[in-house]
Amino acid sequence: MATQTTDAGQAVGGAAKVGMPQLDFSTFSNQIFWLVITLVVIYFILSRIALPRIGGALADRAGTITNDLAEAEDLKSQALAAEEAYEKALGDARAEAQNINVLMRAEIQGQLDEELAKADAQISARTKEAAAELAEIRDSAKANVKIVAKATTKEIVAALGGKADAKTVTAAVIERMKG
Amino acid sequence: MATETHGEAEAGLVFHPMDQFQVTPLFGAGPVEWFTITNVTLWMGVSILVIFAILVLGARGRALVPTRSQSIAELAYGFIYKMVEDVTGKDGVVYFPYIMTLFMFIVVANFLGLLPMAFTTTSHIAVTAVMAMAVFLAVTILGFVKNGFSFLSVFWISSAPLVLRPILALIEVISYFVRPVSHSIRLAGNMMAGHAVIKVFAAFAPLILISTGIGLVVTPLSILAITAIYALEVLVSFIQAYVFAILTCVYLRDALHPHH
Numbered sequence: 001m002a003t004q005t006t007d008a009g010q011a012v013g014g015a016a017k018v019g020m021p022q023l024d025f026s027t028f029s030n031q032i033f034w035l036v037i038t039l040v041v042i043y044f045i046l047s048r049i050a051l052p053r054i055g056g057a058l059a060d061r062a063g064t065i066t067n068d069l070a071e072a073e074d075l076k077s078q079a080l081a082a083e084e085a086y087e088k089a090l091g092d093a094r095a096e097a098q099n100i101n102v103l104m105r106a107e108i109q110g111q112l113d114e115e116l117a118k119a120d121a122q123i124s125a126r127t128k129e130a131a132a133e134l135a136e137i138r139d140s141a142k143a144n145v146k147i148v149a150k151a152t153t154k155e156i157v158a159a160l161g162g163k164a165d166a167k168t169v170t171a172a173v174i175e176r177m178k179g
Numbered sequence: 180m181a182t183e184t185h186g187e188a189e190a191g192l193v194f195h196p197m198d199q200f201q202v203t204p205l206f207g208a209g210p211v212e213w214f215t216i217t218n219v220t221l222w223m224g225v226s227i228l229v230i231f232a233i234l235v236l237g238a239r240g241r242a243l244v245p246t247r248s249q250s251i252a253e254l255a256y257g258f259i260y261k262m263v264e265d266v267t268g269k270d271g272v273v274y275f276p277y278i279m280t281l282f283m284f285i286v287v288a289n290f291l292g293l294l295p296m297a298f299t300t301t302s303h304i305a306v307t308a309v310m311a312m313a314v315f316l317a318v319t320i321l322g323f324v325k326n327g328f329s330f331l332s333v334f335w336i337s338s339a340p341l342v343l344r345p346i347l348a349l350i351e352v353i354s355y356f357v358r359p360v361s362h363s364i365r366l367a368g369n370m371m372a373g374h375a376v377i378k379v380f381a382a383f384a385p386l387i388l389i390s391t392g393i394g395l396v397v398t399p400l401s402i403l404a405i406t407a408i409y410a411l412e413v414l415v416s417f418i419q420a421y422v423f424a425i426l427t428c429v430y431l432r433d434a435l436h437p438h439h
Contacts, residue, residue, distance in 0.1 A: 020197055022304045022371060027202035029213035031305040038223040039310075042230055042284055047276040050234035054256045057241040057249070064243055 142177075149173045192386065196378035200302055200371065218298040226287040226300070234283070255283070259424065266428035270435055277317075278431075281310060282424040289370060289416035293409070301419075302370035304363060311363035314427050322434035333437035362426055369419045373412040380404045 021027070153169050204215050211217060233255070237248035245253055259282050263275045285301055292299025300306050322330040334351040336344060383401040387394025 021200040021202060022302070022367065024202070027211045027217075027219075028305040030202060030211050030215055030217055031219050031300075031303055032309050033213045034217070034220045034223050035300070035306050035309055038227055039280060039284060041227050043276065043280045045227070045231055045235060046280055046283065050230075050238065050252070051256065051276055051279065053241065054234065054238045054252050057238065057245070058253060058256065060241070061243060061245075 146173060146177065149177070192382055192389070194379065194382045196375040196382070199298070199374060199378060202303075219300055219303075222288070222291060222298045222300050226284060226291055229287045229291065230283050233287075262425060263428055266425060267432040267435060271428065271431055274431060278424055278427055281314075281427060282420055285310075285366065285423050286417060286420035289420055290413075292370060292374065293412055293416060299370050299374055302367055302374060304367045307363035307367040307423075308359070310423075311359040314362065314430060315359040318427075318430040318434045321431070322437060325435060326437055330434070330437045333433050337438075358430065362423065366419050366423050369415050373408060373415055377405055377408050377412070380408065 150166075150169055150173050153173060154166075157163070157169070202211055202217050202219055204211060204217050205221055206216060209215070233248070234252050238252035240246050240249050242249060256279070259279050260272070260275055263271055263278055267274070288299065288301045291297055292302065322333070334348045334355065336347050336351065339347050380401040383397055384405065385398070386401070387398040
């Protein structure tokens, strides 16, 4: 209770003449004075130190981000170029391989043809040789047949009691052998 | 005064919701002269220190990746800068430091006022009226300096039908001169009402010491109410500072571009 009465007394004696301290005009000059000082101080702190500093930091950051983005774009295009070059090299290598393949095939074909031709030539040479041998054999056989036939004819004629004249026998044998 | 008599009737409950707004000298008990160091001086000084801590010490690093305190400063800067740019346009950016000053002072003073035992400088008409009048005078003078007498076209709404224009002009003139009043009372009234309501509930809170029966219900309820209103006041503190700043921007836009 005691505190309450002192409070009430203070209120009556103090600022509460009008009920609301906000409407106590005797304090206005004091508030306005300190407010103006406060606002001026804040304004100078902000405009001289704080705002340029923060604005600078924000601008720096924006600049860095822009630069980084540009750099990233650059690197990206470099990577794309590298990929293109790689693709191109791959394509070239593939074409080269294709070329080598064709060349090799042609070379092998050529060798093959050559070998075949050589073999053919050998075969035909052998064949000719064999034919010649055969002909020789045949000729010699024919000659043998003539000799044998002459001898046989002479023997047969002799056996039959005739007298074999060499010339006639030979003529007869040749005559016979023609037929 | 009604509350005080009510308080005496309630057997020991002390209602002084408005005492917290009293301007008292810090040293001695003499009358409050214009230069007297009062609680106003103290809390305005504290707000200067807080602003210095947030915007100067906090942003000291200038790191590329901001630290926490640096991002608070940058957030405040970006928020107000963008608001000024959006509302007043590119040519209003020149006035950004003034609006930032007002906004930072109001928002910091509002939040400091929420500390227990603190004095809320922005709950006083004297303070808000000076700021509102400063804005009003600056904007009006700027309007005439920038636009000459064509600044008066801000009252002549050319998009309205011709018959209505004189009536609208009258309304516009009245509303123009009411601006500083509403601008200042909105802020002071919001701050004062919230703090007074908290104080009223705070007076109900110790009821349990007087009467256990009613107190069991009233005390928890009033503590809950204080908490709820305090949360609301945190929101109001920011919103009112924002409203004050954005209205300043709107008035500034009218001064720079008076043609609707």
